[in-house]
Amino acid sequence: MSNLNIYKRQGFGEKSGFKGKSALLMVDFVNGFCDPEYYGGGNIIDAIKRTRILLQTARELKIPIAHTRVVYESDGSNKGIFCEKVPGLERLTENAYISQIVDDLTPEPNEYVVRKTQASAFFGTGLVSWLIARNIETLVITGCTTSGCVRASVVDSMSYNYRTIVVTDCVGDRAIGPHEANLFDMQQKYADLYSADEVISKLKEQNPKVLSGKQ
Amino acid sequence: MSNLNIYKRQGFGEKSGFKGKSALLMVDFVNGFCDPEYYGGGNIIDAIKRTRILLQTARELKIPIAHTRVVYESDGSNKGIFCEKVPGLERLTENAYISQIVDDLTPEPNEYVVRKTQASAFFGTGLVSWLIARNIETLVITGCTTSGCVRASVVDSMSYNYRTIVVTDCVGDRAIGPHEANLFDMQQKYADLYSADEVISKLKEQNPKVLSGKQ
Amino acid sequence: MSNLNIYKRQGFGEKSGFKGKSALLMVDFVNGFCDPEYYGGGNIIDAIKRTRILLQTARELKIPIAHTRVVYESDGSNKGIFCEKVPGLERLTENAYISQIVDDLTPEPNEYVVRKTQASAFFGTGLVSWLIARNIETLVITGCTTSGCVRASVVDSMSYNYRTIVVTDCVGDRAIGPHEANLFDMQQKYADLYSADEVISKLKEQNPKVLSGKQ
Amino acid sequence: MSNLNIYKRQGFGEKSGFKGKSALLMVDFVNGFCDPEYYGGGNIIDAIKRTRILLQTARELKIPIAHTRVVYESDGSNKGIFCEKVPGLERLTENAYISQIVDDLTPEPNEYVVRKTQASAFFGTGLVSWLIARNIETLVITGCTTSGCVRASVVDSMSYNYRTIVVTDCVGDRAIGPHEANLFDMQQKYADLYSADEVISKLKEQNPKVLSGKQ
Numbered sequence A, B, C, D: 001m002s003n004l005n006i007y008k009r010q011g012f013g014e015k016s017g018f019k020g021k022s023a024l025l026m027v028d029f030v031n032g033f034c035d036p037e038y039y040g041g042g043n044i045i046d047a048i049k050r051t052r053i054l055l056q057t058a059r060e061l062k063i064p065i066a067h068t069r070v071v072y073e074s075d076g077s078n079k080g081i082f083c084e085k086v087p088g089l090e091r092l093t094e095n096a097y098i099s100q101i102v103d104d105l106t107p108e109p110n111e112y113v114v115r116k117t118q119a120s121a122f123f124g125t126g127l128v129s130w131l132i133a134r135n136i137e138t139l140v141i142t143g144c145t146t147s148g149c150v151r152a153s154v155v156d157s158m159s160y161n162y163r164t165i166v167v168t169d170c171v172g173d174r175a176i177g178p179h180e181a182n183l184f185d186m187q188q189k190y191a192d193l194y195s196a197d198e199v200i201s202k203l204k205e206q207n208p209k210v211l212s213g214k215q
Helices: A003-009 A044-060 A087-091 A127-133 A146-159 A176-189 A196-206 B003-009 B044-060 B087-091 B127-133 B146-159 B176-189 B196-206 C003-009 C044-060 C087-091 C127-133 C146-159 C176-189 C196-206 D003-009 D044-060 D087-091 D127-133 D146-159 D176-189 D196-206
Strands: A021-027 A065-070 A112-116 A136-144 A163-172 A192-194 B021-027 B065-070 B112-116 B136-144 B163-172 B192-194 C021-027 C065-070 C112-116 C136-144 C163-172 C192-194 D021-027 D065-070 D112-116 D136-144 D163-172 D192-194
Touching (some): A021 A146, A044 A065, A044 A136, A044 A163, A044 A196, A127 A136, A127 C127, A136 A146, A146 B146, A146 B176, A163 A196, A176 A192, A176 B146, A176 B176, A192 A196, B021 B146, B021 B196, B044 B065, B044 B136, B044 B163, B044 B196, B065 B146, B146 B163, B146 B176, B163 B176, B163 B196, B176 B192, B192 B196, C003 C176, C021 C146, C021 C196, C044 C065, C044 C136, C044 C196, C065 C146, C127 C136, C136 C146, C146 C163, C146 D176, C163 C196, C176 C192, C192 C196, D021 D196, D044 D065, D044 D136, D044 D163, D044 D196, D065 D146, D112 D127, D127 D136, D136 D146, D146 D163, D146 D176, D163 D196, D176 D192, D192 D196
Parallel strands (some): A021 A136, A136 A163, A163 A192, B021 B136, B065 B112, C021 C065, C065 C112, C136 C163, C163 C192, D021 D065, D065 D112, D163 D192
């Protein structure tokens, strides 16, 4: 029996869908994660290009937008076990080039830039409070890597009871095997998978007044 | 280039090791997760058998022990998005047969039984407070499923800065592909992989006085 | 200068108000906290009587309702520092009379009963996920004691960005000095103070359709 | 019956004491909280002076040290309900004079500076992970204000199961009534109260090797 059939037979993989207000989260699209000399490679550059289109729509629709960056103190005072497993991570400091968000997705004023030191965008950050203040029910997630910080953020998003959307062509990874394995896991248990085009259609349906200028 | 080489070249996969006091966490080894008619199958039964040996050693060495169960209220009052992705989960109630810990691993008095409703053993539970009270620095994790609640618990364990050990022959999954893909991810980024035999040796080294009766 | 003037001059004590959907939280109204032989006394009995009226309105208006109880494992496996500061707390176990919700406020099916071991209703519990699933923006808080578990829950509620309402005649404490001192602190920094009558009017305004049977 | 007698009769106010390794936390000793034109006044300046002595001892003893600052984004992107209750708080931005730690307590490299947006030093921050990485069992807390961010941090510290020490002459508040009322609450339920001199003696007892240069 295939993996898919095993999961289907046990009742996994249903949809949680879109509901209420949505926000857009872009995980760790920073220079160091789109450069194969650091933590990049694979399909991450493609994911950034697709995310740019989604971001533009989100801005037009006035959807709340958050970006994440991994940022450690430059004196090493808040390094932890993550930096023992992956020693170079501690170079991702406030002013380091590799920890700046990529040019294609530069945050605009009023977009929330979450500084984090762990995999999940929620762990030790103000993200859940920010979402609650905006009355969000659905969290659309893009970013990298699929098998790392995206997966960890998706699990927490679902655990807080957000309807969680992974945008399949807007998440990327340095290696394609883990990318695909994690899309499978997330779809079965934690999130719905949609393409950027599908998400754009959904968001426009949810926010017709904004587009027609009647807000 | 292989997945492993991509990760190695970027500095992933170092060891965080054992340090200080250890605790043993057994994730969701309940009847429903070792029965293929519910959420079981694959190599879960084998993982339970191996965990039994590890548990016995942990008890002899007086190592703090925690078990987890998924438990929802029987009136459905705390169902959430997880139960929309996997509708049957809500049957895991306090007194349901499928949510009882398996006979081979029945908790003894003073072992902590964590009731949870999300994937991670830490989310919305008292687990981190329990570990802090016991001055733990290393968390040894077994359970099921590797690609689900074990993975989620491992990510949180590392994020709290516990040195995290996944016992490769004491974690199991309903399907082997996701089991192996998640062992790869965890080893590269969040945890060290050890066999039960290796963990038993390490724990005995750390606790020589207990074994010789001089505690 | 009076305390109030010092705070006013520095810009404290503004209102955050009601907005969006409300939920009702009743903190630790259990037998042991309304009996002076255990942890009760003062104005707690009066607070329970007033809360009964508010609860009835909330039920009529179909407002989401949560209760909390302090519940420790009967084998002591999850005792912590709180039980060192207040040793008797560990007697509040699942089946103990003193940890049962008082008869006047017995939970109905579908009302969420939060089991907790710390002061705050949010710490180590599923409460924030429950609130997010119900799209709540305003949390109305009653319970006991004002200077203990109510205060701790209010601080967390505000920190998660819920507009937080303390119902002055529905919170009580074993001693009146701490009750009043904590109402002052909460009003200045974390929550708005309203009487039960005022809250009932506000909730009816927010939910006119339910009352007229048109839901 | 006095407040104290009511609490004593019900078993409150026991000691949790010092145990294991200690860390020092200094809450919000920033320029804006020692200036009565912003959020200062009362006995805060005195608390800073006493804390300077305690900090010097902690540095000599190589005890882990953390400072907190309230820091909001300058574009207002992470303002929340706290800024509705106390509108001026949003002026506490990364580079604002009022959010810099006071000269007497300037952090040294390797001391952890926690940026926070809520009352508790733990809420949405990396503090608990930092403490776990350092194997801390006892948290010594100073700062301001006693009735605000100190109280909130103390409640969370105890909830995570840290033995929590409030240094009575190293915490301060803009108004003395709330200062004293909160010392009472904390002593009864969450923390032990010690003077700076007593804490210095305790820390020296715990760390004799460091002082004698044998570390």
